[in-house]
Amino acid sequence: GNSVTQMEGPVTLSEEAFLTINCTYTATGYPSLFWYVQYPGEGLQLLLKATKADDKGSNKGFEATYRKETTSFHLEKGSVQVSDSAVYFCALSDGTGSQGNLIFGKGTKLSVKP
């Protein structure tokens, strides 16, 4: 079945460091890929998405490229801030299941120190 695997956390970085959170997926068909972020005490928010191979999603300085050949969708940011501290979830939806069936990874907690 479809699944998402994220790098284990927690990840602790200093402010202005480079961030990479790895995400790989297993899916039949051509899934859409998402990164959601959950700030402390809040609900999940869509950070970025990509709907087809080689698409790059970007938002708030974060980027992720849909790599079909490596089945990956790694999240990157060139210079993290303390306000980026949150839990990040990689997710996919398969091409046929548009009924809200997002499959999430376990999440990666990021802590950014000043």
Added chain:
Amino acid sequence: ETGVTQSPTHLIKTRGQQVTLRCSSQSGHNTVSWYQQALGQGPQFIFQYYREEENGRGNFPPRFSGLQFPNYSSELNVNALELDDSALYLCASSPVAGTNEKLFFGSGTQLSVL
């Protein structure tokens, strides 16, 4: 701007009891999905409602049921509670009819089953 509100925020029940969780979708969103997030895990899809009918279901037993009302608010009902039902329950609404594009999540209801 999520605008999705859930109640209550916390709830404690005992095994065998029944529980009802409520969700108010963001204005104009006619699709609502429910997810279960166990501690340290990513959210798992329970089901989705669109135009007051179930529009997709994940791998959850029938004792998990739902309703959507004409004003697009929603309920999640769980009967015969089990200890493993202890989790954060998330409601998500979508402005795109019947799909999982751009979900807006609430902050969740933390359910503890003793």
